[in-house]
Amino acid sequence: MGHSHKRRDDRRRARQRSGYRTSAARLPQRHRAVARLMGFEPPAETLSGFNVRKIGEGVMTPTICVDHGGELAELHALPGYTALQTELSPPLY
Incomplete structure (x- = not known):
């Protein structure tokens, strides 16, 4: 193996040891995806549910905590928002 390959492999191992690249398989169960859905409205409703x-x-x-880059009325119109709002106390603003 040449020096350039060895350096590249050493850098890759260092990144892996430092956690620079985290694969989903190594994440604890509580950090894994709940679901993977296509589109916009079905995922919004599923997340609210x-x-x-x-x-x-x-x-x-x-x-x-919701990060939304639009009008507040659009957030309130999302599918499942009303059910979420009635479940929370005090109400969402």
């Missing part, structure tokens, strides 16, 4: 279930199961803090 998942959150409603988790809140109903008694999570420690029923707090949800």
Whole structure:
């Protein structure tokens, strides 16, 4: 093996040891994807339903952070938002 291959392999091993590249197989179960859905509305409704279930199961803090780059009315119109809003107390703003 030439020096350039050895250096490249050494760099790759260093990245892997440092956690630079994390594969999903190495992640703990709590950090893995809940579901993979196509489109926009079905995933929004599924995510809301998942959150409603988790809140109903008694999570420690029923707090949800949403990063939305549009009008607030668009967020309120998402499928499943009403069910999520009624499950949370105090209500979402």
